[in-house]
Amino acid sequence: MSGDNSSAERLKIILGVDYGTTFTDSSAETAEFDDPSLLDAAGSALFHIPQGKNAQMVCQDFLTEVYRFVVNNLKMRITPEVFEMTPMECYLTVPAIWTDKARTATFEAAKAAGFGSRPIDTIRIISEPEAAAVAALRKDLRAGSVNAVKTGDNVLILDCGGGTVDITTYTIRKIFPSIEFDEICIGIGGKCGSTYIDRNFIKLMTERFGSAFENVPLKRRGPGSEFMASFEKAKQSFGTSENESFEIHPIDMQGNLQQEHYDPDEAAVILSKRDMERVFDPVVRDVLNLLSRQVERISHKKGKRINTVVLVGGFGNSDYLKRKLDSWCAINRIKCLRLEGTMPRTLICRRHYGLEGGLPFRPGIDDEKHAFELWGKTYCSGRIDWLIQKGEELSDSTYKKTRWNRTWSADRPYVFTDYLYSCNLDSAPERYDETGISCLGTITTDFTNVDMSTFQQRTVPGGVEYKLEYEMGIDFRSDEGVLRCFCLADGKTIGVTTISFTDLVT
Known part of the structure; x- marks a missing residue:
């Protein structure tokens, strides 16, 4: 392996990043199919963030250990010398319903x-369905x-x-010499995973055993406990056979408990097939x-x-889910596959994006109280210039820009x-x-090193x-997979422009 940048000699790492959507992206827009118990779990021991940290910090801590593990293993496999000269591409996959704020926070944590x-x-952020489509079309669905x-x-x-x-859909545009595919329409999803x-x-x-269960120390019945690990095994096996009952252990509960539900000698909860259906079916x-x-x-x-x-x-590995899905697909005459990169040529924008500023005033339409003058023209404040529409196609080169005017004098800041x-x-x-409109955050443009004398001036x-006079632009499909912004004058990039996602997000 040499040190050049040929694609065959680049290290590709794909990480699935899903740290609990409720914490990392509480503003994800889908709500109808969200697990209702998330509201009760948020802030409890089930979803607990260590004191003094936020979700991004926890994500960073986790990824730091992942990075150390990856680097150490690669150095052992290909030698430290080869590793140091070999480019590494990291793809972080996130739920498609995540907002730009959450995607950017994950990118910064990485x-x-x-x-x-x-x-x-x-580094590049891509959605989980996009990564799945890449894997499927490269391997299982190839010619x-x-x-x-x-x-x-x-x-x-x-x-x-x-x-x-997450659900996304693609149309196959071409299969030879390589597969090309476009997203058909806006994907949908919900916080209703396994x-x-x-x-x-x-x-x-809790309903069945009441205080007998709740009095068991959390470390013996909560996330990471042997008890929940035992349930995870039962969860994975459900649907693979015709088992009529499942034992979940160890958990030592005290009280007069029904023998059909609890075996005190084995310290095991007994679940019937119907019980398993009860916890699976809503999902x-x-x-x-x-x-x-x-x-x-x-x-x-x-x-x-x-x-x-x-x-x-x-969760796609669940045979119970697969059997239910097979039945649904059979009724609808759709082929159903389970998977035991080429990227989409086009994606679909999931929401409208725009900048608030002064647009040309429209007599008889805009309220006079919003009118203001700027260099001989009348504008309307508070209107949004929507750069891209929900449902619009996003190609590899999709970026949008808009004309921007502002008055500046030497006694004012250079940062806008x-x-x-x-x-x-x-x-x-x-x-x-x-x-229905949410403020994602701020775009900051620093003109400190821009020669202001090149612009029109008056005494x-x-x-x-x-x-x-310049152009504000946003790249909606950057190489990194997050929003990037820029500022142009006479077709050339000027200043330093950044997007900051703040707590203004609703």
Whole structure:
């Protein structure tokens, strides 16, 4: 292995990053199919963040140890000398329903943990369904395979993980010499992954045994305990056989407990097949409802029919889920596969994005109280210039820009602040203060090293004013997988422009 940058000699690392959507991204927009018990679990021992830390810090701590492990193992395998000259590409996969704030926080946590710290290394954030599509189309659905797709096929990726379920759909554009595929429409998802089953199980234990269960020390019945590890094994085996009962142990409970539910000699909880169905079925039902909604949406709005459903993710390994999914697909005449990179050519924007500022005033439409003058023209304050629409295609080179004017004088700061907004509604309102619009954060542009004399100027009482005319732009599909912004004047990048996601997010 040499030290050049050929793609065949780059180290590729793919990490699935899902640290509990409730903590890392409380603003994820999907709510209808979220596990209702998340509200009770948040802040409890089930979802506890150490004192003095936030979710991003915990994520960084975890990734720091992952980075050390990866680097040490690579050095042992390919020698330290070869490792130091070999570029490493790191792909961090996150739930598709996560907002840009959460994606950026994960990206920053990975950088702080060490990933991308060498000049030759790169980091990219991609959605879990996107990564699953890459894996499926490269291996299981490639030309010549048993389940090969053909041009024009529509493939739905059903990514069932621990915390979230994400659904995305793709149309196969080309299969030779390499596969190209585009996203069909906006994906959907919910916080209804397999940990929802764990919380249903805890709820069942509490209802069935009451204080006898609750009085057991948390370390013996909570996350990470042998008891929950035993339930995890039962969870994985459910559906693989016709077992009528499952023993979950060890847990020593005191009291007059029914023998059909608890064996004191073995310190084991006894679950019937019906009990397992009780904790599984609400989750499976939400998954199938999400699936039905997406298939119907594609049929009605796009006039397309899904040919294949590809089941991926940790929860996707559940035979019980697979059997239920097989039945649903058989009724709907859809092929169902379970998976035991090429990237999409195009994706679909999940929300509207825009900048708040002064747009040209429209007499008879805009309220006069919002009108203001700037260099001989009348503008309207508070309106949002929507750079990209929800449902719009995102290609590898998708970036949007808008004309920006502002007045500046030498007694004012060189750093300018603007606000970035988003909207999940199908039709975005015009003004920033209307219902359904969220402020993602701030865009800061630093003109400290820009030659202001190149802009138009005029003499006014007290000195000279400059008319700064430039373009504000946002790259919606950057190499890193997070939003990137820039500032242009006469087609050239000027200043330093950054996006900061703040607690303004709602």
